Every structure is written in C-alpha cells, then in structure tokens.
Amino acid sequence: MTSAPVVALVLAGGTGSRLYPASRSTRPKQFLPLLGEETLLERTVDRASFADHVVVSTRPELEADVRDLVPGAEVVVEPVGKDTGPALAYATHCIGERYGDDAVVVVLPSDHTVGDVARFTETLERGxxxxxxxxxxxxxxxDPTRPETGYGYIEPGREHDGFADLDAFHEKPDAETAARYIEAGYLWNAGMFAWRVETFRAAAHDSPLAPLVRALDDGDVDGGFDAVEPTSVDYAVMERVSDAVVVPLEVPWDDLGSWDALARLLPADDDGNVVHAGTDVGEAGHETDGSEADAALFVDSGDNVVVSDGPHVSLAGVDGLAVVAWDDRVLVVPKESAQRVRDVVSMLKQQGRF
Structure with a gap:
C-alpha cells in the first residue's frame, strides 16, 4: 500500500513589518532577495524538495506574485489574513481535500535561513x-545558539527515540529569562510543524478555530473566516493539546525577522559593519542589482548594518545601528532595539502611511 503523501506547506501571507521599509504591505519580506539572487520565498520552496507536493498559502493581493515567483507550487489563497491559526486551518483543509486525511503536512515559514540543508531535510522527514x-x-x-529575546521557546519533556514530549510553549522572554531557558535546555520555537490532516482537524475542532473548521466542512470559507479572530496556531491549537511532541532541529538556523539578523548572516568588514545593497523585485519579478561597495561609507563607525536599494549611506562616529534606505523611506534604529520597528509600523498604519 502506498503511504500517504508528505505536503510542504509554505506560509507566505504575512508582511514582515520588522523589515520595514524594505518590507511593505504590497511587497512583503518573502519577496525580497536579502541573501542572494533568490527571494526568501524561492529559497524556502527550494528547501521543500523533500516533499511530494509543495503548497504555498498566501492572501489575495499577493497571489499573482507568488504564482510568478514559484510557478511549480500549488497556491492556497486565504480570503483574509488572520494570523497563522486560521491560515493553517484553511490550508490544511484544502490539502485534505486534494490529498486525503492521511496526508502529512509540514509547515515552513518563508522567512527562514538554514544551513546544512541535508540535515535539515533529514530532520523534517523524521518529524x-x-x-x-x-x-x-x-x-x-x-537548538539555540544564544539567549535570544526575539523568539518564543519550547520546553521539552520526556525523551523518546528522535523526539520528546512537548511540555510547554513560552512567550518571548526578557534577556535574563532567555539565559535561564538556554541553561534549562529549552529550544527555540521556529514556527515549523508537522501533522496528519485528520489529527490537526480533530485538535482544531476543540479550539478557538472550531467555528472556522465547521464552516469549512460546510463549504462556507468566507463565513468561517468571519467567525474567528486573528490568532496564532501556537495559541489556538498547539498549546491546548496534551500530547504534542517536539523534534529537535540541530542545524544553523535564523529567522529573518528583523534587521539585526543580517549582522549574523552577511560578511562584515574589519569594523563589524555589514552592508546589503538591496535588490528589488518588481511586479513581474525582475530584479535590479545594487553594489555593496557603492552603498555605504563608514568613518570611525563599527558594528552597523546598512541596507539600501539605491541611495548612498554615510555613517560617521556611530556604532551598533541599523540604517535602512529603501524607496522613499529611511529607518534608523539601534540594532539591539530592532524589534521596535514593529512599533514604527503600527504608528504608520494608524496614519495610513504604511
């Protein structure tokens, strides 16, 4: 008997507000080629080659760009963005309709960078x-490499062969708590999951996503989304089941969630400065290349991140900044406060300027 297929489900409906101003409502971060010629979305789909099928979940206004960038993938379009809970409930439902309730879904966010792809693939196949x-x-x-305050954590419990019981999820901590988590052997919550379609459906039926799941069973997609609030899959489902497990992922990994991440991922000069001369991807997917040598000048400055899609940036006598010049916008923020870009975007949205 042929085993049920493995379906890689790539999440590509978010904006990535902490990578403003390069990431905007009409050009989310997954469409940006921040680590080479390929966009983050293309790199993620390439890593999903272990799966029998690849499905990309996105929102209506991004559908055309997704189909253009990854024409070999199937696309599921959620009617409205309401965080990962509703998005994954809908996409899992669609995968079940196409490939059966025994299909195994492997969830991959589209904003990660991974080293040792062979080991990454082996771990996802094991999961x-x-x-x-x-x-x-x-x-x-x-497996964490530093006390990171920008990630949530997973507390593993009793170990089994290749996985452990998942005892608890923990929200993003302060620096002291993060260090304590590392010492206790907690893992970073990468937002990657695996489940059988029917297993997830059963769990979602007993969760805040239940109105959506029932409506999907009745064929009422819009009504189902109207009936639920935005919520993460962690809160809505994963934290509520008693028998979830965690599979350790022991590979070089990073979440391109904020500008300080580039300092860990790109080569630096002798003073620790990192420069990314941005390449932009237009509506038709065409790229325009920049030049790192022409993008920035540093005078008595170190440990900075400079990103520009054209304007030259000069820094004098400053350390530890992220400076981003993209389109007609400029962002300046201390690297250690890079998560606060979210606050900037919130204010811009209130003003109708995002």
Missing amino acids: AGVARAADRLVAFGV
Whole structure:
C-alpha cells in the first residue's frame, strides 16, 4: 500500500513589518532577495524538495506574485489574513481535500535561513514520520545558539527515540529569562510543524478555530473566516493539546525577522559593519542589482548594518545601528532595539502611511 503523501506547506501571507521599509504591505519580506539572487520565498520552496507536493498559502493581493515567483507550487489563497491559526486551518483543509486525511503536512515559514540543508531535510522527514506513526502534532524546536529575546521557546519533556514530549510553549522572554531557558535546555520555537490532516482537524475542532473548521466542512470559507479572530496556531491549537511532541532541529538556523539578523548572516568588514545593497523585485519579478561597495561609507563607525536599494549611506562616529534606505523611506534604529520597528509600523498604519 502506498503511504500517504508528505505536503510542504509554505506560509507566505504575512508582511514582515520588522523589515520595514524594505518590507511593505504590497511587497512583503518573502519577496525580497536579502541573501542572494533568490527571494526568501524561492529559497524556502527550494528547501521543500523533500516533499511530494509543495503548497504555498498566501492572501489575495499577493497571489499573482507568488504564482510568478514559484510557478511549480500549488497556491492556497486565504480570503483574509488572520494570523497563522486560521491560515493553517484553511490550508490544511484544502490539502485534505486534494490529498486525503492521511496526508502529512509540514509547515515552513518563508522567512527562514538554514544551513546544512541535508540535515535539515533529514530532520523534517523524521518529524513527518513521527506525525504519521505516532499520530501526534509535531513542533520543530531549534537548538539555540544564544539567549535570544526575539523568539518564543519550547520546553521539552520526556525523551523518546528522535523526539520528546512537548511540555510547554513560552512567550518571548526578557534577556535574563532567555539565559535561564538556554541553561534549562529549552529550544527555540521556529514556527515549523508537522501533522496528519485528520489529527490537526480533530485538535482544531476543540479550539478557538472550531467555528472556522465547521464552516469549512460546510463549504462556507468566507463565513468561517468571519467567525474567528486573528490568532496564532501556537495559541489556538498547539498549546491546548496534551500530547504534542517536539523534534529537535540541530542545524544553523535564523529567522529573518528583523534587521539585526543580517549582522549574523552577511560578511562584515574589519569594523563589524555589514552592508546589503538591496535588490528589488518588481511586479513581474525582475530584479535590479545594487553594489555593496557603492552603498555605504563608514568613518570611525563599527558594528552597523546598512541596507539600501539605491541611495548612498554615510555613517560617521556611530556604532551598533541599523540604517535602512529603501524607496522613499529611511529607518534608523539601534540594532539591539530592532524589534521596535514593529512599533514604527503600527504608528504608520494608524496614519495610513504604511
């Protein structure tokens, strides 16, 4: 008997507000080629080659760009963005309709960077096997390399062969708590999961997503989305089940969630400055290349991140900044406060300027 297929589900409906101003409502970060010629979305789909099928979940206004960038993937379009809970409930429902309730879904956000792709692939295949054989909801937890305050954490419990019981999720901590988490052996919550379609559906039926799941069963997609509030899949489903498990992911990994991440991922000069001469991807997917050598000048300055899609940036006598010049916008923020770009975007949205 042929085993049920493994379906890689790539999430590409968010904006990535902490990468403003390069990331905007009409040009989310997954469409940006921040680490080479390929966009983050293309790189993620390339890493999903282990799966039998690749499905990309996105929102209506981004559908055309997604189809243009990854024409080999199937696309599921959620009617409105309401965070990962509704998005994954809908996409999992669609995968079940296409490939059956025994299909194994492996969830991949589209804004990650991964080293050792072979080991990454082996770990995801192992997690898919656990989801199928043990009939559990699986989270992938990254082995942390620093006390990071920008990530949530997973507390593993009793160990089994290749996975552990998932005892608890923990929200993004302060620096002291993050250090304590690292010492206790907690893992970073990477937002990557695996589950059988039917296993997830059963869990979602007993969660805040229940109105959406019932409406999807009745064929009322719009009504289902209207009936639920925005919520993450962690809060809506994963934290509420008693038998979820975690599979450790022991590979170089980073979340391109804020500008300080580039300091860890791109080569620096002798003073620790990192420059990215941005390449923009237009509506038809065409790129215009920049030049790092022409993008920035540093005078008595170190440990800075400069990103520009054209304007030259000069820094004198400053350290530890992220300076981003993109389109007609400029952002300046201390690297250690890079998460606060979210606050900037919130204010811009209130003013109708995002």
